[in-house]
Amino acid sequence: MTNLMQHRLFLPLLALALILLANLVLSPEFFHLEVKDGRVYGSLVDVLNRSAPCALLAIGMSLVIATGGIDLSVGAIVAITGAVCANLLNSSFDTLPLVILAALAVGLAAGMVNGSLVSIFGIQPIVATLVLMVAGRGIAQLINSGQIATFQNDTFASIGIGSLLGLPAPVVIAAVVFLLVQFAMRFTALGLFIEASGCNPRASHYLGLNVRVIKFLVYCVSGLCAAIAGMVITADIQGADANNAGLWLELDAILAVVLGGAALSGGRFSLPLTMIGVLIIQAMSTTIIMSGIEPKYNLIIKSLVILVVLLLQSPSFRQQLRGLSGARNSLGGKA
Amino acid sequence: MSAQNAVLQLTGVCKRFKGVIAVNNVDLDLRAGEIHALLGENGAGKSTLIKVITGVYTPDGGRIEIDGAAICPKSTLDAQKHGISTVYQEVNLLPNLSVAHNLYLGREPRRFGCIQWKKLQRDARALLQRFSLDIDVNELLSSYSIAVQQLIAIARAVDCAAKVVILDEPTASLDSREVGLLFQILRTLRDQGTAILIVTHFLDQVYALTDRLTVMRNGEKVGTFVTAELPREALVSHMLGKELQAMEASRASQHTDSVDPAALQLRELSSSNGIRNINFSAQRGDAIGLAGLLGSGRSEVCAALFGLDSVTEGEIRLGEAPYKPRSPAQAIAQGFALCPEDRKTDGIVHPLSVRENMIIAHQAQRGWWRPLRRSEQNKLVADATQRLKIVCSDPEKPIGELSGGNQQKVILARWLMTHPQILILDEPTRGIDIGAHAEILQLIRKLCAEGMTLIVASSEIEELVAFSNKILVMRDKRLSTTIAGQDISENAVLAAIAEPD
Ligand SMILES: Nc1ncnc2c1ncn2[C@@H]1O[C@H](COP(=O)(O)OP(=O)(O)OP(=O)(O)O)[C@@H](O)[C@H]1O
Numbered sequence: 001m002t003n004l005m006q007h008r009l010f011l012p013l014l015a016l017a018l019i020l021l022a023n024l025v026l027s028p029e030f031f032h033l034e035v036k037d038g039r040v041y042g043s044l045v046d047v048l049n050r051s052a053p054c055a056l057l058a059i060g061m062s063l064v065i066a067t068g069g070i071d072l073s074v075g076a077i078v079a080i081t082g083a084v085c086a087n088l089l090n091s092s093f094d095t096l097p098l099v100i101l102a103a104l105a106v107g108l109a110a111g112m113v114n115g116s117l118v119s120i121f122g123i124q125p126i127v128a129t130l131v132l133m134v135a136g137r138g139i140a141q142l143i144n145s146g147q148i149a150t151f152q153n154d155t156f157a158s159i160g161i162g163s164l165l166g167l168p169a170p171v172v173i174a175a176v177v178f179l180l181v182q183f184a185m186r187f188t189a190l191g192l193f194i195e196a197s198g199c200n201p202r203a204s205h206y207l208g209l210n211v212r213v214i215k216f217l218v219y220c221v222s223g224l225c226a227a228i229a230g231m232v233i234t235a236d237i238q239g240a241d242a243n244n245a246g247l248w249l250e251l252d253a254i255l256a257v258v259l260g261g262a263a264l265s266g267g268r269f270s271l272p273l274t275m276i277g278v279l280i281i282q283a284m285s286t287t288i289i290m291s292g293i294e295p296k297y298n299l300i301i302k303s304l305v306i307l308v309v310l311l312l313q314s315p316s317f318r319q320q321l322r323g324l325s326g327a328r329n330s331l332g333g334k335a
Numbered sequence: 336m337s338a339q340n341a342v343l344q345l346t347g348v349c350k351r352f353k354g355v356i357a358v359n360n361v362d363l364d365l366r367a368g369e370i371h372a373l374l375g376e377n378g379a380g381k382s383t384l385i386k387v388i389t390g391v392y393t394p395d396g397g398r399i400e401i402d403g404a405a406i407c408p409k410s411t412l413d414a415q416k417h418g419i420s421t422v423y424q425e426v427n428l429l430p431n432l433s434v435a436h437n438l439y440l441g442r443e444p445r446r447f448g449c450i451q452w453k454k455l456q457r458d459a460r461a462l463l464q465r466f467s468l469d470i471d472v473n474e475l476l477s478s479y480s481i482a483v484q485q486l487i488a489i490a491r492a493v494d495c496a497a498k499v500v501i502l503d504e505p506t507a508s509l510d511s512r513e514v515g516l517l518f519q520i521l522r523t524l525r526d527q528g529t530a531i532l533i534v535t536h537f538l539d540q541v542y543a544l545t546d547r548l549t550v551m552r553n554g555e556k557v558g559t560f561v562t563a564e565l566p567r568e569a570l571v572s573h574m575l576g577k578e579l580q581a582m583e584a585s586r587a588s589q590h591t592d593s594v595d596p597a598a599l600q601l602r603e604l605s606s607s608n609g610i611r612n613i614n615f616s617a618q619r620g621d622a623i624g625l626a627g628l629l630g631s632g633r634s635e636v637c638a639a640l641f642g643l644d645s646v647t648e649g650e651i652r653l654g655e656a657p658y659k660p661r662s663p664a665q666a667i668a669q670g671f672a673l674c675p676e677d678r679k680t681d682g683i684v685h686p687l688s689v690r691e692n693m694i695i696a697h698q699a700q701r702g703w704w705r706p707l708r709r710s711e712q713n714k715l716v717a718d719a720t721q722r723l724k725i726v727c728s729d730p731e732k733p734i735g736e737l738s739g740g741n742q743q744k745v746i747l748a749r750w751l752m753t754h755p756q757i758l759i760l761d762e763p764t765r766g767i768d769i770g771a772h773a774e775i776l777q778l779i780r781k782l783c784a785e786g787m788t789l790i791v792a793s794s795e796i797e798e799l800v801a802f803s804n805k806i807l808v809m810r811d812k813r814l815s816t817t818i819a820g821q822d823i824s825e826n827a828v829l830a831a832i833a834e835p836d
């Protein structure tokens with residue numbers, strides 16, 4: 001197991017290091033950091049800052065995937081939260097705590113919808129969350145009356161562009177959420193229970209675990225994380241765009257979890273590894289922009305690099321494949 | 336050394352896993368027209384050797400020859416092409432296909448490239464008839480109990496009637512009737528010239544069926560013997576590397592006329608799973624055995640008590656209080672524990688580690704907010720590993736990498752950690768070797784003496800007789816006879832199972 005841990009950490013870290021190294025070659029000032037007005041500036045900080053929304057989504061996504069589910073609706077929840085925040089800020093209810101509470105409530109409600117569809121009504125997670133993925137943007141447009149809602153509120157904007165402890169606020173927020181969830185998972189038995197119900201739901205039921213409640217809760221956490229990401233994104237651009245806020249971000253989040261070595265069929269998960277996955281994705285986007293390659297090649301290069309990383313992780317992958325084909329062959333074997 | 340007409344010949348076969356030498360330099364010759372037993376303790380390397388022969392694992396060294404020609408099977412399909420058909424220890428069919436399709440998967444009868452479903456179903460029915468198995472072949476495999484699934488896997492392998500048939504603990508969850516049928520079929524196959532290799536922990540079966548046997552210990556071959564010439568004691572000491580202490584057949588402490596209210600009482604209990612009008616009561620310290628044929632309702636009684644099926648009629652009482660569990664969680668809160676029959680789907684949580692698998696029931700009982708410290712976990716795991724003699728090089732490795740019998744012990748350890756008042760064991764010794772078997776029976780007696788109530792469903796009558804002070808014989812989902820105290824004997828139970836009401 002210690003071998004496996006080393007191995008699990010090793011490949012994603014190596015990939016990240018290689019991408020950062022490529023940046024060093026492309027532009028030597030990539031690692032340059034500068035402190036101005038008590039705030040750190042530089043490309044590295046930039047990468048962290050841009051990663052924050054995806055990191056927030058990926059934290060919730062890790063838990064959902066660990067139970068063997070998936071949450072496609074997080075991008076849409078980002079849009080709904082954005083619309084709700086922007087409209088509240090333009091109304092007379094524009095005090096910061098109220099807006100934040102409303103956003104969290106929206107995320108929680110969305111998570112509860114997903115959670116009940118999956119755990120009470122037994123709908124396949126991919127279908128259940130697809131409903132909100134499609135409907136969510138429609139809801140956001142309704143709230144915004146089809147417009148892009150902008151607002152002027154410096155206190156709220158500081159969630160996206162302010163700084164704390166010398167770092168951009170989104171980075172600090174993502175770090176705090178990460179630490180909170182990681183603590184909840186690993187310093188209580190929650191992480192073990194989530195992993196067990198993903199590995200073998202039947203056996204978990206026999207163990208007295210309430211698998212339904214566990215599944216319900218992970219979607220709620222995912223919804224809450226999406227709401228926080230929604231606030232960060234909305235505050236960053238000081239406006240809510242129902243069509244584009246958080247668009248395709250759910251896919252980046254899923255990818256980050258997979259890069260972190262989690263299996264979509266559920267089971268083991270690791271939040272630190274997921275975070276490395278997020279950084280790989282973001283560092284690569286930055287690299288492509290900085291290298292001056294024509295933008296039209298961006299997506300292709302990005303997917304190629306991701307493919308390589310996934311293949312690099314193939315020792316475990318290949319073993320699984322071998323196990324799978326072993327199982328199938330053993331059947332054929334009796335033929 | 337190389338014997339005449341050896342169909343399958345192994346020379347110096349080795350297989351290593353991280354940190355474990357599972358099979359070390361093993362030679363074996365399997366002759367046409369013989370039934371050959373492969374014996375050894377849990378974790379001796381029997382299943383691994385079989386998987387090496389059949390292409391699931393690639394050997395780290397050695398030669399495998401079929402009819403004198405070296406082969407190197409890449410997959411079980413490949414092994415099949417060389418004439419080896421196998422039933423693995425863990426049923427390895429597709430649960431989401433029908434029984435009929437599973438039986439003929441990969442060799443479906445076809446006409447003009449299309450599967451002839453009608454013929455397939457007819458053939459399937461006829462094939463299962465040979466095993467006196469009268470089930471709906473169009474149902475999904477997963478809707479049948481593990482014992483039935485095992486019979487289906489055996490039927491499939493036997494029907495492929497190859498040069499070599501390998502069976503890894505085929506009788507682990509079968510009762511005597513099915514075992515008898517299986518043996519008949521195996522003998523017929525042998526007489527037709529098939530070579531059969533069979534793994535089992537039942538020595539009676541070894542002596543009843545096999546011509547020769549090979550003993551393994553710690554991955555190495557101890558020797559090959561002619562069964563009829565090897566006394567039982569010698570065989571046991573070859574397997575264990577020491578003598579087995581004679582096990583006295585004392586029963587759990589007998590409570591005849593207790594004045595206390597019964598610890599557990601079932602009155603006219605019927606459940607959603609089909610059992611009807613079950614009545615019995617148990618005192619603290621009682622060991623109740625549930626006997627009966629396959630599908631007679633043994634497991635269903637266990638399931639109803641553990642809150643897996645809902646109670647439709649009648650009632651259960653715990654002491655004075657009524658008890659109506661709606662989920663395992665509620666049953667556990669009332670002091671119940673259940674080791675399920677099907678350890679692969681209901682027991683082990685793979686790929687979580689051995690440690691996590693052991694402590695998880697206790698942890699679930701404590702609640703998520705009171706995690707066991709790592710040092711406490713390690714201590715609990717080390718104690719249980721020692722107490723149940725679990726062969727496990729590293730408690731952090733995934734449980735699926737343990738041998739079958741050792742997985743079973745981990746599940747038992749898991750529930751003992753919760754200190755249940757009522758422990759329900761459904762086929763507790765499935766796949767457990769004779770050395771450990773004796774120790775587990777001893778452990779069960781000790782727990783009963785400490786006041787735990789035990790309910791054991793088992794297809795092994797000998798085992799039930801050894802420790803029960805009351806045996807309930809089930810038939811057709813009803814309780815047909817209760818045998819208690821001095822009346823308990825193997826013959827009495829057998830007669831009760833056989834006789835019509
Ligand atoms: N896939 C694997 N990875 C690592 N170790 C393994 C693996 N499979 C088996 N082992 C180890 O190899 C040894 C032999 O296991 P094997 O399953 O062959 O035992 P067995 O003789 O079949 O025992 P049982 O009677 O309990 O079925 C055990 O110590 C086991 O832990």
Ligand SMILES: [Mg+2]
Pocket residue numbers: 381382383424503738739740
């Ligand atoms: Mg085995």
